[in-house]
Amino acid sequence: MKKVMVLRNKKWLQIAILSAALIIAVVTIITGMSRSSGSYPKEGAKAPDFQLADQDGNVHRLSDYKGKTVILNFWATSCPPCRNEMPALQRQSEEWSDKNVVVLGVNMQFDNDVAVTSFLGEYGITFQILHDRTDEVRKRYGVNNFPSTFFIDPKGVVRVVRPGEMEEDFIRNTLATMQKSYGG
Numbered sequence: 001m002k003k004v005m006v007l008r009n010k011k012w013l014q015i016a017i018l019s020a021a022l023i024i025a026v027v028t029i030i031t032g033m034s035r036s037s038g039s040y041p042k043e044g045a046k047a048p049d050f051q052l053a054d055q056d057g058n059v060h061r062l063s064d065y066k067g068k069t070v071i072l073n074f075w076a077t078s079c080p081p082c083r084n085e086m087p088a089l090q091r092q093s094e095e096w097s098d099k100n101v102v103v104l105g106v107n108m109q110f111d112n113d114v115a116v117t118s119f120l121g122e123y124g125i126t127f128q129i130l131h132d133r134t135d136e137v138r139k140r141y142g143v144n145n146f147p148s149t150f151f152i153d154p155k156g157v158v159r160v161v162r163p164g165e166m167e168e169d170f171i172r173n174t175l176a177t178m179q180k181s182y183g184g
Contacts, residue, residue, distance in 0.1 A: 040142020041158045047072070047150060050137045052106065052130035055117065060104070060130055062156070069096075069178055070152040071103045071171070074138060077119045079146040081165035086123045088168035093127040096175055100154070103127040106137060108146070151175070153182035 041047050047070075051061045062070065073089060075082035093103040107116055107129055120129060132138050141150065151160035151174055159182065160174050 040140075041150070041161075043158055043161055045158055047152045047156050047158050048140045049156075050140065052132055052137060054128055054130055055113070055120075060128065062104075062152070065102050065104075066156060067100070067154050069099075069101045069154055069175065069182070070150075071101070071175075072106065072141075072150040072152060073103065074106045074108065074132075074141070074143045074146055074148045076108045076146050077115045082147045083123075085147060085165045085167075086125060088166065088171055090123065090125055090127065091168065092171045092175065095172070099175075099179065101175060105129045106132050108132055108135070108138060151178060153178060155182070157182075 047062060049061055049063045051059050053059050062072070071089070071092075073085075075086070077083075089103055089105070093101075105125070105127060116129065116131075119125075141148070145163055147163075147165060149160075149162045149166060150158050151162070153159050159178055162170070162174075
């Protein structure tokens with residue numbers, strides 16, 4: 001009799017724990033969605049200005065790049081699609097550098113400096129890498145998945161939002177279209 005009672009209590013405890021975990025998961029998802037829902041810049045909207053430090057501690061603001069086309073790419077070293085698209089971003093950065101195009105890579109807070117430095121060396125990345133250590137810029141841009149990229153025209157308007165991995169042709173074609181339409 002006692003053994004049956006203990007088993008029933010264990011079962012209820014397991015159900016209670018599972019229910020609590022499920023409730024926490026649902027609340028977390030809803031809270032995360034509501035935080036970014038509608039708050040990120042959509043295509044045609046002004047890109048929110050920000051200031052972030054680079055590897056050397058120099059502060060960069062998006063507004064520093066007014067008059068240039070900016071590719072703003074949110075990434076992390078632990079993200080396989082980020083790793084896949086990084087060489088294409090580097091090549092396009094080199095190809096378009098004399099055409100008033102700048103690539104800014106925003107590394108997320110959970111990467112340590114050693115991992116980032118190693119990653120940059122491994123991939124030969126020379127474009128500007130900024131660190132969002134407080135997660136503030138990621139939230140302002142509504143980025144929930146990596147990589148996520150914003151193509152911003154010389155007047156600071158978001159023209160293309162691209163969640164997920166990009167192929168090199170997509171980057172090249174998007175920049176060519178932006179150069180024709182919005183200058184740079």
